[in-house]
Amino acid sequence: xxxxxxxxxxxxxxxxxxxxxxxxxxxxxxxxxxxxxxxYRDVKVLLPNEYNDTYYKYPTIYLLDAExxxxxxxxxxxxxxxxxFIPPHxxxxxxxxxxxxxxxxxxxxxxxxxxxxxGGADNFIKTLELDVFPFIADNFRASTQxxxxxxxxxxxxxxxxxxxRPDLFDKYLAFSPILWWNNKAIVNDIDQFLSNNSSIRKQLxxxxxxxxxxxxxxxxxxxLSLETKAPSDLKxxxxxxxxxxxxxxxxxxxxxxxxxxxxxxxxxxVQVLVEKGVExxxxxxxxxxxxxxxNEKLPYSLLxxxxxxxxxxxxxxxxxxxxxxxxxxYPERAESFYYVGEIYEKVNQPKEAVKFxxxxxxxxxxxxxxxxxxxxxxxxxxxLENKTQNNIDL
Numbered sequence: 001x002x003x004x005x006x007x008x009x010x011x012x013x014x015x016x017x018x019x020x021x022x023x024x025x026x027x028x029x030x031x032x033x034x035x036x037x038x039x040y041r042d043v044k045v046l047l048p049n050e051y052n053d054t055y056y057k058y059p060t061i062y063l064l065d066a067e068x069x070x071x072x073x074x075x076x077x078x079x080x081x082x083x084x085f086i087p088p089h090x091x092x093x094x095x096x097x098x099x100x101x102x103x104x105x106x107x108x109x110x111x112x113x114x115x116x117x118x119g120g121a122d123n124f125i126k127t128l129e130l131d132v133f134p135f136i137a138d139n140f141r142a143s144t145q146x147x148x149x150x151x152x153x154x155x156x157x158x159x160x161x162x163x164x165r166p167d168l169f170d171k172y173l174a175f176s177p178i179l180w181w182n183n184k185a186i187v188n189d190i191d192q193f194l195s196n197n198s199s200i201r202k203q204l205x206x207x208x209x210x211x212x213x214x215x216x217x218x219x220x221x222x223x224l225s226l227e228t229k230a231p232s233d234l235k236x237x238x239x240x241x242x243x244x245x246x247x248x249x250x251x252x253x254x255x256x257x258x259x260x261x262x263x264x265x266x267x268x269x270v271q272v273l274v275e276k277g278v279e280x281x282x283x284x285x286x287x288x289x290x291x292x293x294x295n296e297k298l299p300y301s302l303l304x305x306x307x308x309x310x311x312x313x314x315x316x317x318x319x320x321x322x323x324x325x326x327x328x329x330y331p332e333r334a335e336s337f338y339y340v341g342e343i344y345e346k347v348n349q350p351k352e353a354v355k356f357x358x359x360x361x362x363x364x365x366x367x368x369x370x371x372x373x374x375x376x377x378x379x380x381x382x383x384l385e386n387k388t389q390n391n392i393d394l
Contacts, residue, residue, distance in 0.1 A: 061089045
């Protein structure tokens with residue numbers, strides 16, 4: 001898998017005027033009793049903006065360390081959803097009650113004096129499975145597709161869950177995970193897990209900052225195991241961020257991780273569509289339907305941009321193919337019919353051109369230029385018919 005150095009989405013969020021606003025009406029707070037831990041756990045939920053207007057069941061993002069990361073996390077995720085970089089999700093934030101207990105796997109006595117309550121990751125996994133997941137399913141339209149993301153100790157939990165219970169989630173994002181825990185046992189566990197499984201149909205993203213020496217050594221060992229032993233159906237990527245520290249990489253990792261995990265969901269680039277044709281648009285639509293269960297079409301503004309470029313380049317056959325696709329998806333838009341009329345006029349087929357100019361005019365009678373073009377083309381047809389009749393009379 002490729003190593004990712006930069007995140008275009010991160011730069012976009014920093015530099016763009018597009019605001020990452022969270023609709024407070026879509027925020028919900030609840031409490032769930034853990035039958036495993038024998039305590040109540042807070043649960044924060046953000047629903048996608050379209051939730052009340054649809055019938056979909058939505059995939060779920062489980063955001064760990066929500067007592068510190070939920071506000072920033074939902075700001076970034078809202079931006080990504082609103083700007084079609086990732087599909088709409090239900091975001092579930094899980095604040096900690098005892099972070100070191102729940103986020104760390106069972107370990108040796110070496111950390112006993114510092115972390116007196118530790119090694120409870122298996123119980124937290126049971127809490128998710130037996131208490132949290134059913135609560136979300138009972139109260140919200142959540143599908144069975146789940147993503148989990150965590151940073152530092154919760155990043156360790158993500159890696160541990162990936163290697164021990166890969167059935168729980170479909171996508172795993174670990175930001176600067178504490179791989180040195182318990183004498184780097186998790187690195188060996190991952191290596192063994194990869195060796196023992198010829199098929200792991202999951203997605204994994206791991207990021208690292210400018211870490212301490214032992215941490216970087218552990219990171220390199222993990223990546224080496226993935227490079228040499230990951231099965232072909234495991235989609236994994238990593239990002240090294242030397243300009244960030246262990247404590248500052250969260251936001252950038254979240255942007256870059258989501259950009260990587262959901263790369264196929266992002267709209268195709270205009271120039272790719274121009275160069276490769278309407279098949280790219282049709283393939284994109286099929287992939288989104290198959291992968292995400294959403295029957296989505298490319299936005300009209302994108303299709304119009306492609307059509308204009310092709311028309312101006314006199315690639316009329318390609319432009320016509322996109323216009324046919326555009327009309328089938330946006331039959332109410334007058335512009336596409338007008339562009340078809342322009343092409344027929346360019347190739348000296350005025351009878352066909354006038355038909356489409358008339359449709360454009362009827363669909364948008366507020367456009368004086370459409371009306372003028374329709375009238376002018378009608379006059380041209382009359383002149384051509386008179387000229388033809390005069391030649392016949394002679």
